[in-house]
Amino acid sequence: MMPNRETIERLKETYPEGTRVELVAMSDTYAPPKGTQGTVTGVDDIGSLLVRWDNGSSLNVLYGEDTVRIVKPKPTFKLVYQNGNVDEFETYNDAWQFITGLVMNDDLVWVDFYPSDKVYEMIRIRKGF
Structure with missing residues (x-):
């Protein structure tokens, strides 16, 4: 089944380059094992997800045939x-x-606290002044 242009654009929005996915099902004898994770490198003109699988495979995820789920990073x-x-x-x-523990036991001057690459909370602690 060939997806239309709107579907391909939606796939590109849903699976931008760098999205982590996990294989749920793939109808190919050379498919990576179920549960294998990989990184999306793009979406082609027929709606296939281009994936670099962690096990070294590079089989595409075919639209309407194969199934993956997005892996939310911890x-x-x-x-x-x-x-x-x-x-x-x-x-x-x-x-x-x-x-x-640092505040109680050490002379902590400054700490910035955030998850991954997005600022979550900034904590400034001054002690010993």
Whole structure:
């Protein structure tokens, strides 16, 4: 089934380059195993998702035939110190407990707190003045 122009544009909006996907089903004997993840590198003119699979495969996801789901990345919380050192945590609570420990036990001057590449919360802590 050949998708129309509107469908292809919608696919390009839904799966922009860099989107992480996980294979649900693929009707190809050389398909990566179900659950394999990959990164979308584009959408072609017939609506196929161009995917660079983590296992090295580069089979396209065919519109109307194969199924993938978008993988939402786990947030990574980073503490960036004034001296450039970085600590990473999987949860906000883990990061906050670490900050609390620093404030209680060390001479912490400055910390910026944010997940991944988007500013989430800025915390400025001054101690010892």
